[in-house]
Amino acid sequence: MGIDDICTVSYTEETGLVILDQTKLPNEEVYVRLETKESVWDAIRKLMVRGAPAIGVCAGYGLAVSMERDDSRDTETFRRHVRETAAYLNSSRPTAVNLSWALERLCSRLDRYLQNPSENAGGSAGAAEEMRAEEKTAEGMRNAGAGTFCPDISGAKRVLFDEAEKIRREDEAACRKMGEFGLTLLKPGMGILTHCNAGTLATAKYGTCLSPIYVGQERGYDFRVFADETRPLLQGARLTSWELMKAGVDVTLICDNMANQVMKNGWIDAVVVGCDRMAANGDGANKIGTSGVAVLAKEYGIPFYMFVPTSTIDLETKTGEDIVIEQRDGEEIGSMWYQRPMAPAGVKKYNPAFDVTPSRYITAVVTEKGIIRPPYEENLRKIMEDEL
Ligand code: MRU
Numbered sequence: 001m002g003i004d005d006i007c008t009v010s011y012t013e014e015t016g017l018v019i020l021d022q023t024k025l026p027n028e029e030v031y032v033r034l035e036t037k038e039s040v041w042d043a044i045r046k047l048m049v050r051g052a053p054a055i056g057v058c059a060g061y062g063l064a065v066s067m068e069r070d071d072s073r074d075t076e077t078f079r080r081h082v083r084e085t086a087a088y089l090n091s092s093r094p095t096a097v098n099l100s101w102a103l104e105r106l107c108s109r110l111d112r113y114l115q116n117p118s119e120n121a122g123g124s125a126g127a128a129e130e131m132r133a134e135e136k137t138a139e140g141m142r143n144a145g146a147g148t149f150c151p152d153i154s155g156a157k158r159v160l161f162d163e164a165e166k167i168r169r170e171d172e173a174a175c176r177k178m179g180e181f182g183l184t185l186l187k188p189g190m191g192i193l194t195h196c197n198a199g200t201l202a203t204a205k206y207g208t209c210l211s212p213i214y215v216g217q218e219r220g221y222d223f224r225v226f227a228d229e230t231r232p233l234l235q236g237a238r239l240t241s242w243e244l245m246k247a248g249v250d251v252t253l254i255c256d257n258m259a260n261q262v263m264k265n266g267w268i269d270a271v272v273v274g275c276d277r278m279a280a281n282g283d284g285a286n287k288i289g290t291s292g293v294a295v296l297a298k299e300y301g302i303p304f305y306m307f308v309p310t311s312t313i314d315l316e317t318k319t320g321e322d323i324v325i326e327q328r329d330g331e332e333i334g335s336m337w338y339q340r341p342m343a344p345a346g347v348k349k350y351n352p353a354f355d356v357t358p359s360r361y362i363t364a365v366v367t368e369k370g371i372i373r374p375p376y377e378e379n380l381r382k383i384m385e386d387e388l
Contacts, residue, residue, distance in 0.1 A: 002246040002247035002248055003199075003200045003205070003206070003214065003243055003246060003247050006020065006200050006201065006243060006246070007020060007031070008020055008049070008051075008054050008057075008200060008201050008202075008203065008204065008205075009049060009054055009057045009058045009061065009168070009204065011061045011064075011065075011161075011164070011165070011168075015033070016033050016034075016035060016065065017033065017034045017035070017040075017058070017061045017062060017065045018031050018032065018033050018034075019031070019032055019034060019043060019048060019049045019058060020032075020049075020201070021043075021048045022047060022048055022049065022050060022201060022238075022239060023046060023047060023048050025201075025238050025239055025242055026238050026239075026241075026242040032048065034058075034062060034065065035065065036066065037062065037063075037066035037085050037088060037089060040058065040059070040062030040063075040065070040066065040089060040092075041088065041089055041091075041092045042092075043058065044058060044059065044062075044089070044092040044093055044099070045092045045093060047233065050197075050201075050202065050235070051096075051197060051198060051199075051201060051202020051203060051274070052096035052097070052098040052099075052202065052274065052275065052276045052277070052311075052312050053098055053171045053174075053175070053202060053203040053204065053208065053309060053311065053312070054201070054202050054203055054204070055093065055096050055098055055099050055102075056096070056098030056099060056101060056102035056167060056171070056311060057102065057164070057167055057168045057171055057203075057204050059089050059090075059092075059098075059099050059102045059103055060102040060103070060105070060106055060163065060164035060167045060168070061161075061164040061168075062089055063082065063085055063086055063089060063103055063106050063160060063164070064106065064157070064160035064161045064163075064164045066085050066089075067081065067082055067085060067157060067160055068157060070082075070153075070157075072153060074153075075114055075151050075152070075153060075156060078153050078156055079110060079111070079114060079156075082106070082107060082110055082156075082160070083107055086103040086104075086106065086107055089103060090103050093326055094324040094325075094326050095276045095277060095285055095323065095324060095325060095326045095353065095354045096276040096277060096312075097276070097277040097311075097312055097313075097314045097317075098276075098311050098312055101311050101314075102164075102167050102311075105163055105167060106160050106163045106164065109159055109160070109162075109163040110156055110159060110160060110163075113151060113155065113156060113159045114151045114156065117150065117151040117155060120159065121155060121158070121159065122158060122159065122162045168204045169204075170311075171203055171204040171205075171309070171311070172203070172204040172205040172206070173368070174309045174310070174311070174368035175203050175204065175205060175206035175207060175208060175211045175309070175368075176205075176206055176211065176215075177368040177369075178206075178208055178209075178211050178212070178307050178309065178366050178367065178368050179206055179211030179212045179214060179215035180212075180215060181212075181366050181367075181368075181370060181371050182209070182211060182212030182215075182272065182305065182307060182366045183212040183215050183216055183219075183221075184371070185212075185270065185303070185305060185364065185366070185371070186212055186216060186221070186223070186269075186270060187221075187269070188216070188220070188221040188222055188223075189221070189222055189223070189224070190221075190223055190224070190269040190270060191223075191224045191225075191226065191262075191267045191268045191269050191270075192213065192223050192224070192225050192226070192268070192269065192270050192271070192272055193225075193226045193228070193259060193262065193263070193268045193270075193271045193272075193293065193297075193302075194209060194210065194225060194226070194227055194228065194236070194240060194271070194272050194273060195228040195230060195236065195256075195259075195271075195273050195286070195287060195289055195290050195293050196228070196230045196235045196236060196240070196273070196274065196286065196287035196289075196290070197210075197230070197235040197236060197239040197240045197243075197274075198210060198272075198273060198274025198275075198286075198307060199239070199240055199243045199244070200214075200243055201239050201243055202239075202274060207243075207274070208274045208275070208307035208308070208309060208366075209272035209273055209274050209305070209306075209307035209366075210240070210243070210244070210272075211307070212272070213225060213244070213249055213272075214247060214249075217247055217248065217249055222250070223249065223250065224250045224252070224267070225244055225249055225250065225251045225252070226251075226252050226253075226254055226259075226262050226267065226268065227240040227241045227244070227251055227252070227253050227254070228254060228255075228256050228259060228289065228293070229253060229254065229255050229256055230256065230287060230289065231255075231256055231289070231333070232332045232333040232351065233332060235287065236253065237253055241253045256289050259292075259293055259296055260296055263296055263297070263299075263300045263302060264300070268297075268300070268302055269302065269303075270302060270303050270304075270305060271293055271294070271297045271302060271303070271304045271305065272305050272307060273286050273287075273290050273293070273304075273305070273306055273307070273357075274286055274287075274306070274307055274308075275306050275307065275308040275312050276312065276354055277312060277314050277317065277323050278306070278308045278312055278313045278314065278365070278380070279314060279317040279318060279319050279320050279322060279323060280314070280315045280316075280317065280318050280319070280377060280380060280381070281318065281319045281320075281359055281376060281377050282359030282362060282365065282374070282376025282377065282380060283319050283320025283321075283323070283356050283357065283358050283359050284306050284308065284320070284356065284357050284359070284362065284365075285320065285323045285325065285354045285355070285356045285357075286306070286354060286355070286357065287353070287354060287355075288352055288353055288354055288355050289355065290354075290355060290357050291355045291356060291357040291358070291361070292355075294357045294358075294361035294362070295361060297361070298361055303363040303364070304357075304361055304362055304363050305362075305363055305364050305365075305366055306357070306362050306364075306365050306366070307365075307366045308365050308366065308367055309367060309368055310367055310368065310369060310383070310384060313367070313380055313383075313384060315380065315381065315384060320356030320357075320358060320359075321356075323354075323356055325352050325353065325354050325355070325356075326352070326353040326354060327351065327352055327353070328351045328352075328353050329351065330348075330349025330350070330351050331349075332351055333349050333351050334347065334349055359374070359376045362376070365380070367383060369383050369386075369388070370383065370388060372388070
């Protein structure tokens with residue numbers, strides 16, 4: 001479908017962990033191999049890989065890859081090193097909850113494996129078989145006589161990869177489902193405004209809020225998409241318009257300050273956006289500028305849909321007030337991506353990377369488990385507990 005050849009984050013034993021360097025788009029398609037924890041941290045920090053779900057997928061593999069060469073001699077030391085590396089990777093960016101969520105998933109999976117290796121060795125029968133073969137390793141031998149599984153470090157390294165791969169597969173499936181659910185909110189020929197990039201480049205595949213556009217494209221919906229350029233790092237211009245054009249979707253790029261005008265012109269029937277962290281009350285942090293678009297949409301009576309996989313819902317965070325907003329270097333707004341300065345040297349700058357859209361502006365939240373409407377506090381809890 002045009003996005004099939006975009007590989008945001010991938011891992012195989014042969015290639016290792018490879019990401020598409022998004023800082024180079026749309027001019028160059030450069031794939032980069034990440035082999036150390038420092039390179040993974042840097043890639044996330046510099047937005048070479050970005051978008052909440054993709055950050056989670058990359059962090060999962062990044063932790064597994066970083067631990068591959070760890071030379072701990074016992075599983076307790078290995079477990080400590082994994083936790084330390086996870087804490088380090090988690091410090092790369094603060095707002096997207098998928099980062100800590102994915103790292104915690106790997107750490108907990110490792111804990112379960114160490115406690116009960118026979119049930120937590122791998123996702124497939126094959127992995128479990130391999131695991132049995134590994135019993136011949138030094139630590140594994142100790143319990144061999146007793147006929148029980150004994151955790152060992154090579155098995156522990158394998159479960160990290162196994163969990164990272166699970167996260168990637170689940171994300172792709174979740175995005176596809178959000179596409180199907182999201183499409184039920186849209187009609188053929190609609191004009192749709194989006195902000196930032198919550199497409200295939202922000203996920204394992206399909207995207208969150210761009211997924212219904214791709215699914216609709218397969219079914220001849222002929223949407224007209226308006227992409228906010230998304231200052232200062234231009235995710236809308238560089239990434240959203242690039243991937244939508246690749247898929248043959250009708251896309252028009254606008255500057256952020258034109259959203260009001262296209263709504264006033266009557267060109268927009270729905271707004272779709274992604275999310276970096278949704279608090280328990282339904283307030284959602286997303287790329288800076290999202291909340292302004294939500295306020296405009298309300299003024300014009302246009303539905304505003306936030307696409308939020310359950311991996312992005314953080315019930316531990318009570319409201320949007322409690323979400324940590326990343327502050328980035330002011331230089332990002334003072335010069336255009338390593339080119340000529342656009343502002344006088346030394347001017348004061350304020351550069352929050354995200355803002356919070358209060359839940360009252362969100363018409364519906366689309367998850368991979370279904371669509372939620374207010375009251376969000378109650379319905380988010382229910383969807384997380386599989387009660388809806
Ligand atoms: O700073 P970025 O590019 O990582 O910000 C990305 C966004 O705000 C996306 O809209 C969000 O992560 C949702 S991605 C499916």
